[in-house]
Structure formats: structure tokens, C-alpha cells
Amino acid sequence: MPETEVLHGQCLCGAVKVTLTGGMGRTMECHCSECQTVMGGGPAYLTMVDRANTDLSGERRGYTVNGASGGEVTRFFCPVCGTPTHSELESFPDKYVLKVGLFAPQSAAAPGIAIWTGSAPDWHPVTEGIPQFEKRPLPQK
Numbered sequence: 708m709p710e711t712e713v714l715h716g717q718c719l720c721g722a723v724k725v726t727l728t729g730g731m732g733r734t735m736e737c738h739c740s741e742c743q744t745v746m747g748g749g750p751a752y753l754t755m756v757d758r759a760n761t762d763l764s765g766e767r768r769g770y771t772v773n774g775a776s777g778g779e780v781t782r783f784f785c786p787v788c789g790t791p792t793h794s795e796l797e798s799f800p801d802k803y804v805l806k807v808g809l810f811a812p813q814s815a816a817a818p819g820i821a822i823w824t825g826s827a828p829d830w831h832p833v834t835e836g837i838p839q840f841e842k843r844p845l846p847q848k
């Protein structure tokens with residue numbers, strides 16, 4: 708984590724706020740069918756951050772599914788405005804997967820990896836020139 712800038716984000720209504728002290732990670736674009744449902748049809752743009760560097764405040768609600776990738780995934784959202792905020796993955800207990808849309812435009816880097824492209828409809832924009840995975844990449848860490 709080279710970045711040390713403090714970043715603030717929030718859901719659309721401002722009830723859920725997030726503060727990052729370790730910077731954002733690489734931006735991922737996820738084309739899985741679950742993200743398509745949550746995001747209204749498009750891919751999700753995400754960044755994985757350390758929980759230790761992340762402060763989330765405000766009431767969130769979560770919904771746990773057996774993620775396409777295997778382990779349980781709990782997808783959180785603001786109960787007031789419905790904005791999807793982040794996910795918690797059983798397989799990454801010390802990380803949050805944040806929606807980059809919580810932050811001001813231009814806060815996130817352009818996508819650096821595309822995952823679950825095999826689930827994308829033909830018309831999804833899949834960023835060219837970055838690693839693409841039909842499903843998910845092998846677990847890293």
C-alpha cells in the first residue's frame with residue numbers, strides 16, 4: 708500500500724460513510740451475474756482494501772450469498788438509499804471489497820483487472836489491455 712492519502716467516500720444519501728487511510732487498491736471490474744443484478748446490469752467497479760485501514764460508519768444492511776467463487780459473500784448496502792457499499796468475503800477476512808462509486812469521480816484508477824468476463828453479455832464494456840479472467844483469478848495473497 709504505497710498510498711497514504713486519506714480518502715473519504717459515502718453512499719448516495721450520505722448515511723454510510725467510509726474513510727480510507729491506506730489508499731485504494733487496484734480497481735477491479737467484475738462482470739459476474741451477481742454484480743450485474745446488484746449494479747443494474749453493468750459490471751461492478753471494485754477495490755479491495757485492508758479492513759485495518761478502513762473506517763465504515765452508518766447503518767448498513769447485508770445479504771449473504773454463496774458467492775460464485777465458492778465461499779460466502781456478504782453484500783452490504785445502505786438501507787436508506789440502497790447504494791451497494793461493499794462486500795465481505797469469507798475467503799478474505801481482513802479485507803473489504805468496496806464499490807469505487809462511493810468515492811468522488813477520478814478517485815479510482817482505471818480498471819487493472821477484469822474478472823468473470825465469461826458471465827458478461829456481449830455488450831458489456833470489458834477494458835482492453837488488462838488481465839482478463841473468465842471466472843476469477845487464482846486466490847492471491
Ligand SMILES: [Zn+2]
Nearest residue numbers: 718720785788
Ligand atoms: Zn445511503
Ligand SMILES: [Zn+2]
Nearest residue numbers: 737738739742
Ligand atoms: Zn461480481
